[in-house]
Amino acid sequence: MKLHYSRNLNPRVAVAVARHLDAPVEYIRTSPMGPDREAFRAINPNTLVPVLVEADRTLWETDAIACRLAALCDPGFWPADRQAEVLMWVSWSAHHFIPAGGTFYFENIIRPQFLDRPADAAALAEADSGFRRYGGILDDILAGRSWLVGDRPTYADFRVASALPFAEQALLPVSGFRHILAWHDRLNRIDAWRAPFDGLD
Known part of the structure; x- marks a missing residue:
């Protein structure tokens, strides 16, 4: 493969x-x-x-x-007995959390590298509102659990956290979400998540 x-x-x-x-x-x-x-x-x-x-x-x-x-x-x-829950988080992230985080990623990382124009302030303001709204939901849920589905990391965690490795460079407004930050700290203990490109081109 x-x-x-x-x-x-x-x-x-x-x-x-x-x-x-x-x-x-x-x-x-x-x-x-x-x-x-x-x-x-x-x-x-x-x-x-x-x-x-x-x-x-x-x-x-x-x-x-x-x-x-x-x-x-x-x-x-991607456990078969909890497939619907994993899919729920994949869908939620795709429609809500990642679009907000992805806007910060694009405007603050991709645009400066490849496009000769400043970040779109209106797009960032809308993304900020969405990220804080859905980040609050995620933070509340993570207050009562270590992982999103079950007692071990699943694809739900990897998918929902997609933008978080770029948080500092993308200027993601994560500072107030202590449960999200603690959860991402747990993910960062996984070598493959923390440094997926180590040893690759």
Whole structure:
């Protein structure tokens, strides 16, 4: 199997999952929007990473890749008996928490690197409101548990925490959420989460 990745937010999650599960993948750093874009389109018509290539099939999208790797390597990372709960957190993060955090990531990290214009203040203000609203919900829930689903880390934790490794650089307003910060400290004790790209290109 081959996992095509970059060092951006979603591919980081896919690489962290693969390394946490000790998945038998070859890691290939890829620039799908670069000169080989048309060739890459045969692997993923969206020309985005991550992409998992397995024999004669490909999977794109981080959540699908995580689901497949968990099934192959450690079903407890996406437990069948609590599948709906994991999916609830994947959906919640995709529709609420990550869009807010992702805006900070884009405006404060990606835009300065690649676009010659200042951060969008209106977008950041809206993201700040959303992050504080949904961060408050998450913080309250984490006050009563160590992990989001069950008594061990699952993909729910990796997915919901997607933007948190970039918190300082992206200027995420996390300082008031002590339970989120403690939870992310626990995640950072997992080598694959803390430093997914160690030893890779």
